[in-house]
Amino acid sequence: MKRFFCRAGKLLLLLLCLAASALPAVYTGSVYGYLPVLLLVSALVLSLFWLLPLRRGLYVALSGEDVRCPRGGVMTIGILAENRSPFLCPKAIAAFRVSDPLGGAAGERIFTFSLGGRRSARLELELDMPHVGCCEIGIRELRVFGFFGLASLSIPCVGSFSALVMPRLWEAETPEYRGTELRDSDRDSRVTAVGGTDYTGVREYAIGDPMKQIHWKLSAHSRGYVTKLQESSRRQEFAVLLDFCAAEAADDTLLEFNDCLIETALSLAAAVSRQEAECALLYADASGSLQRSVRPDEEAIPALLRSFANVRGEGDGGFPDAVAMLRQEARSANRAAHVLVVTARVTEELLAELQLVKHQRRNPVLFRVVPAAWTSRERDDEALRLRALDALEIPFHLVSITETVSA
Helix, strand or coil, rough: CCCHHHHHHHHHHHHHHHHHHHHHHHHHHHHHHHHHHHHHHHHHHHHHHHHHHHHHHEEEECCCCEEEECEEEEEEEEEEEEEECCCCCHHHHHHHHECCCCCCCEEEEEEEEEEEECCCCEEEEEEEEEECCCEEEEEEEEEEEEHCCEEEEEEHHHEEEEEEEEEECCCCCCCCCCCCCCCCCCCCCCCEECEEEEECCECCCCCCCCHHHHHHHHHHCCCCEEEEEEEHHHCCCEEEEEEEEECCCHHHHHHHHHHHHHHCCCCCHHHHHHHEEEEEEEEEECCCEEEEEEEHHHHHHHHHHHHCCCCCCCCCCCCHHHHHHHHHHHHHCCCCCEEEEECCCHHHHHHHHHHCCCCCCCCHHHECCHHHHCCCHHHHHHHHHHCCCHCCEEEEEEEECCCCEEC
């Protein structure tokens, strides 16, 4: 509708200019009074004929292979503009569309340039990228203007590319527990020799396990691959559960939740890796399937960002949340002793599941993501609601995108 009124306004302005240029002919009554009208019409015709070769010869493409920037940074996009016609391009406007990580329209950027005949140029477009994840960037429209700028034509453009906005990791501290390390009772801890190599047990295969650690004989008699546990791997084991289910909220709040969830989970995984402890990241992918990554280090972040699901509000009952992840983790043969739950939605069912994890002699910790716009009163009210976890000795933290962890 806005474009329609813009075009109608330009047409009305052109008609007014033609009417104004005809006034001298009306008042003078001579042939020379028609010169302004003839000049304006000639310029309009010249501008239209100027556009024909420009429309066929102007070419614009994006060079954005593996473009990345941190959240809140500026992403530089390369633009290749080429004028294959012999005519000067006095003015061209390229409209770039940018999507946010949730698939919505993050906005439009307008880029104006001019180019001589049979010339090419490499230009740069700078875009502010405020949110973590994969964003689509492409050219929505290319409009070229003729001589004098009196007429313009739209050139259809296709093609886009994905850009990665990397999370800003903060220095997280993993929980410290007293006493001996907890081990699951369903593991076989006997030392056994297979092929001259000692191992202390087995567990289900997880993505990232080396092929040489697979127990091929046992895998042949089971439904899936089984990984051998070496004595050196009997260290503290952590599982970071990344829950993309959130309470119903506006789109800007969901984007804020998405940023904070990803940055908190990956910061915790990085902190565990620095302690040389084993860590697994559990999350839902774009198809709604639960995934388990046992190498959630900085090198794996680009692949994880492309695999992550988008944060979503309430109402999608089939999408796995923190409760479903905790239940699957409890059924896993290689379940971790320490479970770090990162979520933007805490339900009574989740609190009950955390209590069950604690009764299994495992150590759960809750990281509750809250809106950055919350007042201190709202944060205190949420902390009061979670005080029931203190009696169970389950630590919890309130996290927002503008700060690190606060107790």
